[in-house]
Structure formats: structure tokens, C-alpha cells
Amino acid sequence: MARKAMLIDESKCTACRGCQVACKQWNELTGWEYSKTVNTGSYENPPNLTPQTWTRIRFNEYESRQGFRWLFLKEGCMHCGEAACVDVCPTKALKKQADGRVTVELDLCNGCGYCSQFCPFGIPRLDTAGGVIMSKGKTSKCTFCQDRTDNGLTPSCVKTCPAQALYWGDRGQMIAAGKKRVETLKTRGFSAANLYGEAAVGGLGRLYVLVEKPETYGLPADPQYPAMAMMWQNVVQPLGKIAIGGTVLGTFLAWLIIRRNIKMEEVE
């Protein structure tokens, strides 16, 4: 199955935040519990992604010789090609679908939070219900509206975007469209325009057309699959199973040999 992707053209985004609302409406996310509206001196709201806010427009305030300008960034899960969250998830609640979407099965999630800590972009949010002792909360993040995309629809944010900054389709086509848009932007004087996420971390499922360097948007310039996830899953855990299994086998063999060599009548 061809990999799907979302192309986000940040040069067109007007920060209307229709995507935030559409996401909440479709996924039935409450508005106030985790993200009370707070005036932080910016139009940006809510202040961060939360278990109830899976996508959000970040208002990067950027000043250059041309003066002040906002660089909007539609935050959310990147649906990495090599998804560390899926690899470290001990419950298999996080799944990599054949078309590249990283989905969450909440019934399986126990809220361990490894996904939130191993994500190279720091995206998944853990519900804090039950407090630090009971920890009844679960993880949450953008699933590209799994129930919509499974049925051939576009994610709700793409459907609603009035600026036509969001596109959904086969990843190859999205990359081609993104590159074309970057070329157009360059001819219009945006010399730093670039396509973000084509190859990073196995290729992202969320591609950005940016008019400035990724760092200016607060995106990691060179995101990496976390080395510790590799170390843990591919080295420590398999070797640990060999070590524990070997110890059980070794002591059992030692027991078989020693009980033949020792006559208990002679032991003092």
C-alpha cells in the first residue's frame, strides 16, 4: 500500500485555527480541561499540545530586516517512517499502519508514557488522570483521523482548512507537490524556502513547506531516531533474554551434574 502523507503549506496558513477546531470536533476532544485559555502575550492558544489538543498552530514570532512576521506552524504527530514510539510501546497500543499512519488503540494503552519520552519531536501527551500514584491516564496524539482515513476520507483538519494550506494523499505525490511549491516560493523571493520531512526519521508522514529554515520554526534541523530506543530494543532486551535464559539453563545443568557427583551421606 502506498504511503500516505499530509502536506502542510505554511506559506499559505493564516492561523485561523479552523484545523484545531475541526480536530476537536471530529475526535470529540474537550476544550477546557487541559487547555484553559490563558493570555500569554501572544495570539497563540492553547499554550501547548495536550491530551485534548492534538494539533495546534504555533505562532513563531520572527523579526528580520523586512520587519516583524509570524511563522505559523501546525504542530502534531509527524507519523515517522521509523516510529520510535511504536518500537518502545510495550502494549502494542501504538501501531504503524501499512500506509504509514501511526495510530493509537486506547484500550491497549496503559499510560506508561514511553512514547512521549522517546518521540524525537516530543509530541505524544499523557493524560494525568489519577495523579502520580494511580496514573490512570493514557497517551494521545494525532492519528490522521484514523476512522476517516480508513474510509477514504481526508483528515478533518485537511477537510476544513479554508486557506488550502493542507493536503492529503499519496506520499509521493505530496512530496512532488511540496517541491513544486518550494520552487515557486523561491522564484517569489523566499530564498530559504524548503520542504521538511522528506527523508528524516524514515521519512515523515507530515511534510511541511517552510519559508524559513526549520530551526526558525522551532523544528529540529536534523531529527534523529533516538539512539537509546535502538540500544534498548535491539541490544539490551534481546541480550537480556539470552542472559536470563542462559542462567536458568546453566544452573539447571550444574544441578544435574552436581547431584550425581555428591553423595549426601558424606556431606557435613
Added chain:
Amino acid sequence: MNGQIQEAGHVFQIRWIPKYTFVERLLHWVNTAIFIPLVVTGLVLYLDALKPLAQGEAGQWMRLVHRLVAILFIAVPVIYGILQPRRLWMHLKEFAFEKEDLGWLKNAFGYYVWGKHDAMPPQGRFNTGEKINAIVMIISWVLFVVSGLIMWYGKGIVSAELFRWMVVVHDLTMIVSVCMLIVHLFLAVAHPLMWAALVSMRFGVTSATYAAEHHAKWYYGPKRAMELYEAKKRNASHSA
């Protein structure tokens, strides 16, 4: 305490000498009752066969048990230090390595698997294996507590990179200490030569004959123990 066993005309007299205090034995068994549930509730995240127990609500219960028992796990050495600080200090000093420990390590395989005892150098109240077990337990207690508390309370407070390290450290510590536990259980419960171990952890005493043979430096004192050991080696080489 003296035990007498009548058997087919022979009289065995076992002289018992004290080895562990009541508090030590109690805390040993409390620690056993703590560590096994900690391993079980932790392994659900590790072994694929136990995966259903890690998922959803079952996993949340496992975590709750793991955390509540972990509080006791943290407490046990602290309680020992409060109740019997001198015994704790004495033990810590006895866990230090000496040059005889190398000889013990060289001959341990022959002894524990083939039952050859002659080459084992004299040992103090704890032999090299027991020292290794104790040192591994002390270090793993520290690593378990530090990495566990950071994973429990540090999420979102410490950097993601530190958290990732703590996950790996917790896992590695578990692997090493579970291997140690398996060997410990084997020696304590199944190994025919180690019959005295379970007796001393249950009743706090060990047989004088056993102590003379296995813990000569403790039983005779270091000087006399070395003399006996050298004499035994001379006899062995003469007769050979």
C-alpha cells in the same frame, strides 16, 4: 543450640554457631516477598508472553502494584540501617575484596559443579560469591531506586534524553539482578553442598563443621586458617 540425631548406632552432634540476627533474617524474607512481585510486575512489559497483562487496565494495576511494592523495596535497607546500624556497617566491611577471592573465583566452577573442595582458599564470614551477590544487590538497589524514581516522578521534568537513559538503566539492572537471583535461588534451595545456607537464613545459625570448612577465616581467624590451608596443600602434593 544443640541437635542430636540418632541413626543406626551413630551419634551425630551438630554444634550450632550464630550467623544472622532476627532482624536480618526477617528483612531477608521481607525482601524476598518484595523482589519477586517486583520482577513479575516488571516482566509483563518485557516478555511477549505476558503482554496481555501489560495492556490497558491490567497494565495499570501492574504498575500500581509495582510502585507500591517499590516503596517497601526502598524502605528495607533503610529500616535495617536504623535498627542495626553496627551490623550493617560490619557487613559492608566484610563485603570488601581480598586476594583470596581470586583463588575462590578460579576454583568456584570445579567446586559448585564437580564438587572439588580442596583448592578453595579459606573464606571469611562471606565467601567471594556471597560478596559478589551482596555488591550486585547494593549497586542494583541504588540504580533501581534512582532510575525508578526518575521514571515515576520525572516525566516531563527531566530531559527526554535522561529519561531514556533511565529506562535502559532500569532494564539492565533488572537483567543483572534477575540472573543473580536465579543463581542465588539455585544455591540456596537446590545445591546439595549448600544445605547450611537455608538453615542459617531460617534459624540464624550455621553448623560449626560447615563453618570450619566453608568459612575458615571466620571460624579459625585469618592466621590459623591460612596455616591449615597451606598444610592441606602440602599434604595433597605429598600424597599425589
